[in-house]
Amino acid sequence: MTAMTLSGKAAIAGIGATEFSKDSGRSELRLAAECTHAALADAGLAPSDVDGLVTFTMDSNAEIALARELGIGELTFFSRIGYGGGAAAATVQQAAMAVATGVADVVVAYRAFNERSGHRFGQVSAGAAQQVNTSGIDNSFHYPAGIATPAAMVAMLARRYLHDYGAGSEDFGRIAVIDRKHAATNPNAWFYGKPITLADHQASRWIAEPLRLLDCCQESDGGVALVITSAERARDLPHRPAIVAAAAQGSSPGQYVMTSYYRDELAALPELGVVGRQLWTQAGITPSDVDVAVLYDHFTPYVLLQLEELGFCGRGEAKDFIAGDTLELGGALPLNPHGGQLGEAYIHGMNGIAEAVRQLRGSAVNQVEDAQHVLVTAGTGVPTSGLVLARI
Amino acid sequence: MSSTTISDAAQRIVSQGDSAPRLARDPVNQPMVNNWVEAIGETNPVYNDPGFAARSVHGGLVAPPAMAQVWTMRGLHGQRADDDPLGAMTAVLDAEGFTSVVATDSEQTYHRYLRPGEHVAASARLESVVGPKQTALGEGWFVTTRTSWTVGEEVVAEMLFRVLKFRPPGEHRAPDADRARVVDAPEYAAGVLRPVISADTAFFWEGTSVGELRIQRWGETLRHPPGPVGTGGDLATTPDYVVARGTGTLYSYVVHHAPKVPGKRLPFVVALVELDEGVRVLGELIDVGPEDVYIGLAVSVVFLRIDDELTLPAWQVAQ
Amino acid sequence: MSRTLRTLHAAEVGVGTELPPMVIEATPTFVVSTAIATRDFQDVHHDRDAAVGRGSKDIFLNILTDNGLVQRFVTDWAGSEALVRSIKIRLGVPCYAYDTITFSGRVTDEIEVGGERRFVIEVIGRDSLGDHVTGTVQVVLP
Numbered sequence: 001m002t003a004m005t006l007s008g009k010a011a012i013a014g015i016g017a018t019e020f021s022k023d024s025g026r027s028e029l030r031l032a033a034e035c036t037h038a039a040l041a042d043a044g045l046a047p048s049d050v051d052g053l054v055t056f057t058m059d060s061n062a063e064i065a066l067a068r069e070l071g072i073g074e075l076t077f078f079s080r081i082g083y084g085g086g087a088a089a090a091t092v093q094q095a096a097m098a099v100a101t102g103v104a105d106v107v108v109a110y111r112a113f114n115e116r117s118g119h120r121f122g123q124v125s126a127g128a129a130q131q132v133n134t135s136g137i138d139n140s141f142h143y144p145a146g147i148a149t150p151a152a153m154v155a156m157l158a159r160r161y162l163h164d165y166g167a168g169s170e171d172f173g174r175i176a177v178i179d180r181k182h183a184a185t186n187p188n189a190w191f192y193g194k195p196i197t198l199a200d201h202q203a204s205r206w207i208a209e210p211l212r213l214l215d216c217c218q219e220s221d222g223g224v225a226l227v228i229t230s231a232e233r234a235r236d237l238p239h240r241p242a243i244v245a246a247a248a249q250g251s252s253p254g255q256y257v258m259t260s261y262y263r264d265e266l267a268a269l270p271e272l273g274v275v276g277r278q279l280w281t282q283a284g285i286t287p288s289d290v291d292v293a294v295l296y297d298h299f300t301p302y303v304l305l306q307l308e309e310l311g312f313c314g315r316g317e318a319k320d321f322i323a324g325d326t327l328e329l330g331g332a333l334p335l336n337p338h339g340g341q342l343g344e345a346y347i348h349g350m351n352g353i354a355e356a357v358r359q360l361r362g363s364a365v366n367q368v369e370d371a372q373h374v375l376v377t378a379g380t381g382v383p384t385s386g387l388v389l390a391r392i
Numbered sequence: 393m394s395s396t397t398i399s400d401a402a403q404r405i406v407s408q409g410d411s412a413p414r415l416a417r418d419p420v421n422q423p424m425v426n427n428w429v430e431a432i433g434e435t436n437p438v439y440n441d442p443g444f445a446a447r448s449v450h451g452g453l454v455a456p457p458a459m460a461q462v463w464t465m466r467g468l469h470g471q472r473a474d475d476d477p478l479g480a481m482t483a484v485l486d487a488e489g490f491t492s493v494v495a496t497d498s499e500q501t502y503h504r505y506l507r508p509g510e511h512v513a514a515s516a517r518l519e520s521v522v523g524p525k526q527t528a529l530g531e532g533w534f535v536t537t538r539t540s541w542t543v544g545e546e547v548v549a550e551m552l553f554r555v556l557k558f559r560p561p562g563e564h565r566a567p568d569a570d571r572a573r574v575v576d577a578p579e580y581a582a583g584v585l586r587p588v589i590s591a592d593t594a595f596f597w598e599g600t601s602v603g604e605l606r607i608q609r610w611g612e613t614l615r616h617p618p619g620p621v622g623t624g625g626d627l628a629t630t631p632d633y634v635v636a637r638g639t640g641t642l643y644s645y646v647v648h649h650a651p652k653v654p655g656k657r658l659p660f661v662v663a664l665v666e667l668d669e670g671v672r673v674l675g676e677l678i679d680v681g682p683e684d685v686y687i688g689l690a691v692s693v694v695f696l697r698i699d700d701e702l703t704l705p706a707w708q709v710a711q
Numbered sequence: 712m713s714r715t716l717r718t719l720h721a722a723e724v725g726v727g728t729e730l731p732p733m734v735i736e737a738t739p740t741f742v743v744s745t746a747i748a749t750r751d752f753q754d755v756h757h758d759r760d761a762a763v764g765r766g767s768k769d770i771f772l773n774i775l776t777d778n779g780l781v782q783r784f785v786t787d788w789a790g791s792e793a794l795v796r797s798i799k800i801r802l803g804v805p806c807y808a809y810d811t812i813t814f815s816g817r818v819t820d821e822i823e824v825g826g827e828r829r830f831v832i833e834v835i836g837r838d839s840l841g842d843h844v845t846g847t848v849q850v851v852l853p
Contacts (some may be wrong), residue, residue: 086696122652129585140587141617144704145674146662148585148653152646156664160644165686206659209647261664262616262672309394424748431741431748432779449792457795458782461714461775465750495774499799629766695801 007282010096010240011234014227015354020190020345023117024221030062032112033069035223041241043227044238045106046221052070052077052104054349056087056111066110077104081249082122085296085379088349089387093247095228103324105229111350112223118219124148135257142259150300151216153258154381155208158301161267162210165316167304169210173201173301176214177335179325183219183343186365189219189345217341223367224350226357235392242357245373246282246392250274251383258381269302269309272377275386283388287311290388291371292359293333294352297340302380310375329366337366341350349378353387360391397523398533401484402521411475413513413542416463420455421501424534428459448580454505460541460549461500464514477518478537480553486558497554499534504548512548519552526633527610528595532558542643549553551681573708574603575678592620595633599705605636605693607671616671623643638693639710640667647682655698661685675706683711717792721852730788730816735780737836737838742770749775750800755816759808769807777802783832784814785848792853796829800846810838819847827851 016038018024018031040047047070053063054077063078077098082086091109115121129143130136134139147153161167180196183189196214204213235242252270254263263270280286287310295306304318311332313321327335338344338355345351356374358364371391378385399611408528418424422440429439437444438454445453466472472479481578506512516539523533534556541549589597596618601607608618608631615623615631643666650657656676663677663685677685678694690710739759741824744793746756751773754761762770781798805814813836829849836844 021638086492123651124585126585126654130588132588137590137593138617140589140593141663142674143585144587144655144702145644145706146648146653146660146676147674149648152648155646155648155661156644158647160687206649207500207648232642261644261674266664335450384423414762427748431744432776432783434734434779434783434786436783438785438791444791449794456779456782458775458778458796458798459749459778461778462749465775467750468752495802497799498774498778498798500778501797505794 002230005246005282006093006100006247007098007230007284008243009100010228010244011354012226012244012357013229013234013237013241014039014041014045015225016042017188017224017347017351017354018112018222020188020220020222020347020351021116022219024114027065027119028113029061029065029069031114031221031223032059032066032110032225036066036070036108036110036208036224037110037119039225039227040238045227047072050108051075052095052098052107054079054091054107054109056080056083056084056091057082058087059111059113060347061110061112064271066153066359069289077107081385082133083379083382083384085298085348086297086382086385088219088378088385089247089354089376090378090385091350092226092244092386092387094248095161096244096247098229100229101381106230108225109228110223110225111348113348114221114352115346116219116221120220120370121149122149122216122219134331136258138256147259149208150258151211152208154299154301154331155211156211156259157292157381158263158299161301161305164267166321167316167319169212169324169366170198170202171304172215172300173198174322175297175303175335176201176275176342179297179340179342182329182337182366183339186339186344189339189344190220191339195351197318211299211301217298217346220345220347222345222347224347224354226350226353232312240361241392242360242389243286243392244387246276246279246388248275248282249331249383249385250278255383257383260381267282267305269305269380271382272306272380272386274311275377279375279386279388280311281391285373285388290333290373290375292337292356292374293335294340294367294376295335296352296377296379297336297342298346298348300342303335306377306380313380329368337364337368343392347351352376356387356389374386398484398488398521400522402481402518405477405480405518406520408475408477408517410515410517410540411473411477414464414473414514415513416511417467418463419511420463420508420509420691422453424462425455425459425508425562428456430668440488447554448504452507454507457505458500458501460502460506461539462550463512464541468512477516478535481521481535481629482516482557485533485535487675489557489697490527492560493555493607494558495553495555496534497552499552502548503550506543506548510543512543516540516542526606526635527556527558528632529556529636530558530560532556556639564666573694574703575696577698584702584704586702591620597702599633600695600705603695605638605673606633607636607667607669608633614669614671616673632655634669636667636669636693640665640673640691642685642691643672644687647685655706663691665691665707671704676706677707677709680709718792719852721787721828721830724818724852726818726821730784730832733768734736734786734788734812735759735812737772737806737808737810737812738771740771742808745776745779745832746773749773749779751775767805769809773787773803774802775781777836780812780836781844781846784816784834785832785850789850791851794851796824796849796851797852798846798848800844801831802844804838804840804844806838806843809841812838812843813837824847824849
């Protein structure tokens with residue numbers, strides 16, 4: 001008897017995106033339709049082939065609205081994942097589970113928003129603070145105190161991280177520099193042609209100390225969609241499939257959304273540890289087998305913490321691990337070849353999954369040679385998710 | 393200090409034992425039984441139908457057992473006996489600021505039913521005084537007395553009676569204790585993000601409004617932020633809280649520069665403080681320059697009074 | 712008062728037997744008359760202004776009445792031959808005038824005390840604010 005596993009059952013067969021901008025000039029539903037249309041075209045499928053849709057609870061576009069616009073017919077599967085950017089990889093997990101179990105045949109995972117020209121996550125949201133549910137109760141212990149933006153929420157943990165491990169602001173800066181370096185050669189990136197230096201990072205203004213402006217990812221308008229179907233069906237479609245070798249979600253004791261301040265150890269991301277352990281087991285690989293890492297980079301400190309939590313290096317050792325050319329395209333662990341969210345666009349992690357697919361197809365603008373396994377993570381500091389995508 | 397005073401007084405009163413028996417104003421009598429059954433809505437004929445009662449298990453009229461205490465009530469203008477232990481203990485607790493009272497338990501045991509014409513007497517003794525305890529009503533002491541009702545030498549009924557003597561809200565500190573600093577901060581009222589409050593967290597905000605930093609307690613375990621279920625998901629336990637001393641050290645902090653936050657002046661410092669009691673509590677750190685803040689800094693609690701509805705806990709550098 | 716209560720026999724009762732509920736409308740008249748009938752002249756039980764002045768919402772039921780109501784609740788069910796041996800109650804939320812208390816109960820144990828067989832009945836009296844009184848009553852049934 002074979003152990004039950006999701007590994008290898010499903011694949012990403014199509015990817016699509018709108019342009020990434022600061023003001024799309026059109027509705028979020030229109031963006032969702034455009035990226036989904038593009039992803040289906042990329043997969044060589046038609047809207048009528050789609051029977052499943054999955055997105056974030058934060059997405060403002062209902063599955064049925066998107067289905068109506070594109071002429072998608074009957075839906076047998078629709079699902080949403082909570083906790084902001086932590087949902088990204090989990091949309092693929094949900095879709096993979098649906099196709100692996102025969103619940104659906106072709107599932108589109110999508111995320112589309114006017115996050116810069118419309119509702120900006122980086123601002124203080126009274127609505128989020130004062131929602132009347134358990135999240136609102138959770139928020140009552142930090143919003144009134146002034147911890148009211150994502151940057152501030154992360155800064156509390158980042159400060160403790162610096163204290164515990166003797167790291168400095170420059171160590172955060174090195175993540176921003178590598179992301180911007182990769183974005184500079186990606187024509188689709190907002191910061192195409194605009195690399196930065198560590199000195200630029202150090203000169204950028206404080207947002208929430210110890211975070212500087214260049215530690216915080218940009219805000220973007222845009223949409224990304226992914227087409228997930230069975231590995232078997234994906235083989236008959238135009239592009240080389242990106243096999244879902246592992247897909248996992250994770251939450252951990254004492255979990256809050258970005259404010260898990262009451263655990264014994266503050267400077268850690270145990271919920272990502274939950275994800276990582278599943279990924280390595282499901283995919284049957286170890287961190288050293290990863291050819292490209294697409295790590296969620298809403299804030300630079302969390303990239304360091306992810307490297308530690310996933311086992312690429314020991315606790316507190318990320319600053320040493322990233323020294324030299326480790327994260328360069330030719331390095332031991334190329335990071336965010338598309339430029340990440342700091343450099344390409346902030347599409348809540350979905351653009352990173354699309355980049356992982358391109359790396360496996362061999363079609364990325366900043367291609368890592370012979371990429372076989374790509375790790376993708378979702379928003380961290382929240383209940384999160386991750387993927388290992390593999391080339392056949 | 394006040395705890396010692398109270399414990400010493402309790403020990404003295406306990407050692408005095410039973411008060412002298414105090415005779416009821418009237419013997420057990422039918423008119424009072426009649427008033428009682430009418431008011432309570434009692435329809436049992438053994439209390440007022442002589443014929444029925446004669447044929448019953450009682451063989452004659454009896455008084456309702458739950459009236460045991462009624463017979464020896466002091467009445468409209470009655471005075472407590474000088475040796476009444478509850479009166480003596482109440483006076484001690486009143487003097488220490490525990491001026492409010494609420495009864496919590498009444499356990500009556502009836503050794504036999506009383507009959508009209510019997511004349512009962514009551515005597516009482518102090519069993520125990522336990523405290524100080526943090527309760528939902530405030531800090532207080534549980535005072536337990538035992539009353540015995542006798543007819544002649546025979547004990548006919550007994551009662552264990554427990555009251556909580558507590559410090560009413562607003563009178564939150566013993567007179568000689570240091571009061572936490574309360575800062576009137578109406579300027580913060582302009583749009584400050586108000587907490588969503590639930591049945592599980594109301595005590596915390598009620599505490600801040602009277603200058604108390606209340607930390608939920610499940611048995612011996614302190615928990616913050618609070619919630620509705622104890623450690624390990626045990627639904628059978630219920631929490632109370634302790635009032636934290638209000639001192640601790642910075643476990644981490646943020647200096648917030650941008651964007652603007654309603655009710656705050658940029659830049660401001662928010663501290664995650666590890667209390668001396670062991671739990672972490674978040675709050676703005678006021679009256680300090682960001683450059684003087686560091687992990688490990690000793691702080692003490694201060695309360696920012698926004699308006700009648702909201703007082704926020706905050707921190708200041710300890711003297 | 713000529714109503715005869717049905718007499719319940721021990722053989723008819725077992726652990727788990729539920730008592731029929733009893734509903735008490737705590738009108739101001741009820742609160743005041745029971746307070747006076749129990750010789751409890753504290754103003755919070757009959758003087759609304761005084762009760763409000765002491766921080767209460769209204770006048771409220773006194774404890775001696777709770778004992779009476781718990782006794783009545785059990786013997787309304789058990790009948791006139793039942794012997795009430797103890798009433799142990801914990802006092803919860805107040806019962807202010809105009810509220811309604813609903814008593815519910817259940818036999819939870821059968822014990823022997825001094826050669827006498829007793830049933831232990833768990834009683835809860837709940838009003839709009841929550842549990843007003845909870846406790847146990849021990850009775851002997853014929």
